[in-house]
Amino acid sequence: MFKKLHLKLTAYMGIILILFMFFVASGIYKFTKMVFEDGNKELMKTEAIRVYNYRNTVFPEFFINGTLFNRLRPNALLESKRLDACYIVYDGHLTKILADEGEIKIADDIKSLAVEALQEGRDSYKTLKIGRFNYRVYTKYFNDLTGESVVQVYQNTVNEEILWKFLRNVLFVIGITGTIILLALSYLLTGEALKPIKETWIRQKEFVADASHELRTPLTVIQTNLDAVLSDEDGTVEENAIWLDNAYSETRVMAKLIDQLLTLAKADNNEGKLTLTEFSFSEVVENVCHNMAVMARNKNLDFEMNIEEDIVIKADYDKMRRLVVILVDNAVKYTEKGKVTVSLFTDKNRKILTVEDTGIGINERDIKRIFDRFYRADKARHREGGTGLGLSIAKWIADMHRYSLTVESIVNEGSKFTLRM
């Protein structure tokens, strides 16, 4: 399922990348061409003006005895050339009065543009295919004291076309290579992004499987015990008290389990909002300890409390109380002899709660998973009353408050849970 999703996401990314690359590459190409064409147009226009001015100043027409003479000095014009282009100058009657056509003899092919310019009285800039080549032609219309005239500046674009083709190829290769590299990267990154989702999904699946399993166990116990009661048709309630007690205590386990499952389901849906109030945490810890001390005394355990007074916190009252209950309850539950010590104090501006016991301890392998849902260090030994959800709820409460909950433990010596606030 995740492999398919991974490939699908990469494919979507690929499509986006290809489209993006296509638009970027064609954008770069079109923009460069546009800037180039604009620049060229301006250059050709300037060249047309230069040729025209040259014709009017350096080549003045003059008449001697009614004959028109031109003082032709074409070299001067060629020397001051700033553009590798040819030109033709027509007067208002379309008579060619000046020209530098070089090798490119296309004057007749582009004369129609000059005619057009004269008729419409405006300039034009066009690229035409004549024979095998393309030519760029700027036709400039002049109308001043000397009368109407037209200057045509043109050039062969074959060299540029080679350059444009080269640019197209370069952009294509860069585009394809870039897309392949980015695609590979996106495959890796999508994989990374999917990892937590995959983990959550697997955890959720495990959670559902574990929850069903955990609910089935007390149900089976209840059924077995009630079967025993039912099979004893003449037995009194007292005679069957042991089976009924067993069934009853399992219903308590189930109730606790369902309550914890609900809490965690809410936590998963981010529904577990905090209702923050300021309250004396010292009082909460003290109150929980008083209740738990009874349980400890029943097990012949010492119960020590070192609770600094008036430690106030701003937190969710119910959740924090629940956290304390889980820690102290576990300490009493997993300690057979010795004592349980609960301390609350302030250290370097941090409020610290420690719950210490001299119980069975937790080995190194288990300690890493102790906050995982349904994790019980020794399932067989601690089946009674335990659900394996208490510490995961405690950790979730601590995390919600941005407090840190840690544990240190030595097998058969005891454990110490520390909550730093």
Ligand code: ADP
């Ligand atoms: P449970 O309902 O089983 O107590 P928890 O989530 O509270 O579930 O605890 C998970 C497991 O961590 C327990 O089953 C037990 O093995 C271990 N554990 C928790 N607290 C202690 C402790 N104070 N001493 C030793 N082991 C503990």
